[in-house]
Amino acid sequence: MAIQTINPYNNKEVKSFEEFSAETVEQKIAQADQTYQVWKSVPVKERSKLLMNVASILRKRKEELAKLITLEMGKLIAQSEAEIDMCASVYEYYAQNAATFLEDKPIEVKDGKAFVRYTPIGIILAVEPWNYPFNQVARVAAPNIMAGNVIMVKHASNVPQCAQAIEEIFRQAGAKEGIYTNLFLSNPKIAKIAEDPRIVGMSLTGSEKAGSSLAEAAGKNLKKSVLELGGSDPFIVLEDADLDKAVQNAVKGRFGNMGQACTSSKRIIVVEEIADKFLEKFKEKLTGLKIGDPMERDTQVGPLSSEEAAKKIEEQVNETIKAGAKVVLGGKRIAREGAFFEPTILTDIKPGMVAYHEEIFGPVASFYKVKDEKEAIALANDSTFGLGGSVFSQNIDRAIEVASQIETGMIFINEHAASRPDLPFGGTKRSGYGRELSELGIEEFVNKKLIRISDR
Numbered sequence: 001m002a003i004q005t006i007n008p009y010n011n012k013e014v015k016s017f018e019e020f021s022a023e024t025v026e027q028k029i030a031q032a033d034q035t036y037q038v039w040k041s042v043p044v045k046e047r048s049k050l051l052m053n054v055a056s057i058l059r060k061r062k063e064e065l066a067k068l069i070t071l072e073m074g075k076l077i078a079q080s081e082a083e084i085d086m087c088a089s090v091y092e093y094y095a096q097n098a099a100t101f102l103e104d105k106p107i108e109v110k111d112g113k114a115f116v117r118y119t120p121i122g123i124i125l126a127v128e129p130w131n132y133p134f135n136q137v138a139r140v141a142a143p144n145i146m147a148g149n150v151i152m153v154k155h156a157s158n159v160p161q162c163a164q165a166i167e168e169i170f171r172q173a174g175a176k177e178g179i180y181t182n183l184f185l186s187n188p189k190i191a192k193i194a195e196d197p198r199i200v201g202m203s204l205t206g207s208e209k210a211g212s213s214l215a216e217a218a219g220k221n222l223k224k225s226v227l228e229l230g231g232s233d234p235f236i237v238l239e240d241a242d243l244d245k246a247v248q249n250a251v252k253g254r255f256g257n258m259g260q261a262c263t264s265s266k267r268i269i270v271v272e273e274i275a276d277k278f279l280e281k282f283k284e285k286l287t288g289l290k291i292g293d294p295m296e297r298d299t300q301v302g303p304l305s306s307e308e309a310a311k312k313i314e315e316q317v318n319e320t321i322k323a324g325a326k327v328v329l330g331g332k333r334i335a336r337e338g339a340f341f342e343p344t345i346l347t348d349i350k351p352g353m354v355a356y357h358e359e360i361f362g363p364v365a366s367f368y369k370v371k372d373e374k375e376a377i378a379l380a381n382d383s384t385f386g387l388g389g390s391v392f393s394q395n396i397d398r399a400i401e402v403a404s405q406i407e408t409g410m411i412f413i414n415e416h417a418a419s420r421p422d423l424p425f426g427g428t429k430r431s432g433y434g435r436e437l438s439e440l441g442i443e444e445f446v447n448k449k450l451i452r453i454s455d456r
């Protein structure tokens with residue numbers, strides 16, 4: 001896939017970039033390795049200063065960086081600005097908390113002493129997606145740089161200017177060359193890089209297909225990997241839920257970022273007692289939204305990330321309709337230039353249909369009416385994915401009981417799923433393994449070294 005900026009608002013090519021040659025990649029790995037040999041011993045306080053600088057630059061340059069996001073992948077401008085803020089808070093969070101997270105962990109033993117010390121391991125290769133082009137990178141870069149590792153990032157080919165901007169921000173913040181490296185590479189080259197002994201860990205956020213080939217390359221070379229893959233998150237609404245709150249969260253949870261988040265509330269599952277009322281309100285909130293330029297502040301429906309993405313959604317929706325599902329709202333491309341697709345609600349989705357099984361990475365809510373809580377849980381778990389999900393009920397004990405029966409890595413009670421620096425993020429089943437963010441995120445790529453002191 002060519003490395004280029006194509007504005008999805010009009011599908012016009014803006015700028016394209018050359019893939020790095022094998023020599024350039026070698027030179028960059030050598031630089032990263034050389035820098036790692038120094039960085040691994042730099043005190044955590046110093047590392048923390050670098051990340052605070054990165055955060056402060058992000059905040060100062062928010063407007064300009066948000067425009068870059070919107071230009072390259074079409075996110076509504078206010079949401080792009082919110083992403084830059086969130087990203088800055090991830091850097092600040094690790095800058096402020098890593099020292100505590102990295103403290104020695106004493107082990108109670110019968111004799112003598114023992115503790116676990118977290119030590120850095122080397123260069124981590126991160127393969128990152130376009131949907132949150134700054135924030136997805138921050139979630140891997142911040143904890144690892146604080147842990148004393150260095151990072152090389154192969155970003156999605158449709159956000160090259162964001163990819164370059166992140167590297168430039170690190171430089172501006174005072175990072176020595178090699179602490180953070182952008183790699184312009186095509187996907188097939190990743191397996192080759194994985195063979196390099198200087199790369200010691202690999203992290204990917206992306207599709208199942210990309211995850212499986214990265215895991216294969218990592219496994220073949222005996223390297224640890226973290227995978228954050230797709231999801232088809234259930235959003236369960238029980239009869240005792242606050243209906244308006246649930247509807248509001250469903251709209252934001254499913255249609256924020258034009259539905260292009262791994263943790264979007266893709267399957268809305270409502271018990272029959274309140275299902276019709278819910279659907280009516282849900283539809284009402286999604287009707288008559290202003291479609292247009294994502295750079296304009298009053299636009300409510302912008303383009304998807306690319307023409308290819310819009311075509312894929314169209315195909316999935318058409319197949320689902322052909323198989324018997326009903327369209328309550330939307331259901332087709334918007335007749336204008338650019339990668340637009342109508343906000344869509346589908347009902348009467350049955351096993352065997354595309355929307356029942358596949359992840360739909362766009363503005364399409366699959367709505368299910370179920371008899372009761374038991375049926376809601378069974379439907380939620382009838383998925384190969386296991387990323388996130390939500391439960392809405394005013395009875396918190398009941399909601400926790402339901403949450404504990406859902407096979408995902410995260411469940412949010414009375415709110416839609418979303419990432420935060422202080423909460424672990426990741427999935428189970430075919431949604432991947434390992435965790436980003438929080439204290440758990442810094443533990444993925446460190447050597448948890450036992451140090452044992454004998455008293456004999």
Ligand SMILES: O=CCCC(=O)O
Pocket residue numbers: 131132135260261262263417418419
């Ligand atoms: O697409 C996955 C990340 C979503 C989020 O950060 O909330």
